[in-house]
Amino acid sequence: MEGKEKLFNKGFISITLVNFLVFLVYYLLMVIIAVVAQENLGATLSQAGLASGIYVIGTLLARLYVGKKLEVLGRRQTLRVGIVLYFITTLMYLYMPSLMVLYIVRLLNGFFYGTVSTATNAIVTEYIPLSRRGEGINYYGLSTSLAAAIGPFLGMLLLQATSIDFIVMMSSVILAFTVAGCLMLKVNNLDLTKDQRALADSWKINTFIDSKVVFIATIAFVMGLAYSSVLSFLASYVETIDLVSVSSFFFVVYALVITVTRPMAGRIFDRYGENSVMYPSYLFLAIGLFVLSITTSAWELLFSGALIGLGYGTFMSNGQAVALHLEKDVSRVGVALSTYFVGLDLGIGVGPYVLGALRNFVDFKQMYLIAAVLPIICGILYKLFYKGAKD
Structure with a gap:
């Protein structure tokens, strides 16, 4: 055993x-x-x-x-x-x-x-x-x-x-x-x-998209949308707040935090269930983006990187684990995972265009403040509509 x-x-x-x-x-x-x-x-x-x-x-x-x-x-x-x-x-x-x-x-x-x-x-x-x-x-x-x-x-x-x-x-x-x-x-x-x-040979929509995973894929889309604000606009944002010299360390801190916390998050997921890691991921990403929106110093920028790593980094892997948890049919694993990653990829792909359009009406700080609201919305939707897997 x-x-x-x-x-x-x-x-x-x-x-x-x-x-x-x-x-x-x-x-x-x-x-x-x-x-x-x-x-x-x-x-x-x-x-x-x-x-x-x-x-x-x-x-x-x-x-x-x-x-x-x-x-x-x-x-x-x-x-x-x-x-x-x-x-x-x-x-x-x-x-x-x-x-x-x-x-x-x-x-x-x-x-x-x-x-x-x-x-x-x-x-x-x-x-x-x-x-x-x-x-x-x-x-x-x-x-x-x-x-x-x-x-x-x-x-x-x-x-x-x-x-x-x-x-x-x-x-x-x-x-x-x-x-x-x-x-x-x-x-x-x-x-x-x-x-x-x-x-698998059918061309019906349910053969491309796993209905059991659509909700968590939708949450992944919104989380990806929020995170795309970092990927796409951080380089421009740090110029406006004169923090270009330390900005390269943002993703180093992000990666270090993920490296340290992901195995721990996985063990918590297995022992206490998905909610024990999903809710904190929404909260940490929201706080991280909020800190980013009010950043004026190097330590605040790096601290926001750590929080965003705890938030989005935790969500990415554990959202995938949730998708696997929801689909019990092993022959549908490929469809379930592709459904989840389509949501995530779409959020990252669409985000720069949506937030770029928003950027025409607000400054960077306001844009990150708006982005910080998105994970909160995810948490509320998750609370209202996520039913979990039936064992």
Whole structure:
């Protein structure tokens, strides 16, 4: 029994490492795309923005389609084909003769990134003991958070010291090793019943979207919307409050807080249930954004980073654990997780446009104050409408 409850088994460690490397390349490339578009291809700021945004469209398409078809196509085959094509489309950044080619490559690269991450999100559940699901998902989610901290930092450093081609080649080498790892990784496919296959082959909306997960995905959308204010506008905001010199440490503090607290949050989730971590995540994000809105000093900026890490960082992984908790049918895990991440990705993707439009009427401080209200709304909606999973 003790062996069955072991969390850090070979499969769990391997798929978590694969996830880290996939996300690391995603963030490495994200840093250079605007530079490629503007400096090499003469793109305007809005055209460079489209080059970033079209990637999200590719990712969302993959999450919807691959999430629905994952078990029919097979987890093993989806992971292997996805990672090979992610590698190939990453190499294609070396040849960028026009903006249109860049858009096409970004769309394809986003699709295969979404394919791989959808597969890894489902595969990791196979290696996590049910009694330690919250803890396991939080450790797994840590790989994403660390990549989000290391990737942009490394990308900016390399962009100043080397060239765009060097970063693409480095990303491709990382993915080449990841391809080798995925080909060697033992992944089991599910044996589907005739009814389960028929459901996956159907084009009804419920085969793309898991109705049990729609509510938590909606909450994820609003939380992503709130957090996008940090991702998109922090660099501009710190200029207005003269804190540019310490702003680079904001995400370092954010990542450190997540690294320390996520395993603890996972254990609390397993022992006391989802509400014990979900409510604090709404509260911490709201307070973090409020502190950000009134920040005038370096310590306040870094303190807000810690609070936002406690809030959004905790929500991201535990929202995923809630989605898994809600869907009992193992053949629907792919659909459940893709539904959750579609909500999260949409919030992050739509947020800059919505908040950017809002920014025309209010200043940065007021915008962050408004963003701070969104997690409170999430907490109220969660209290009113979340019924939990039926065991």
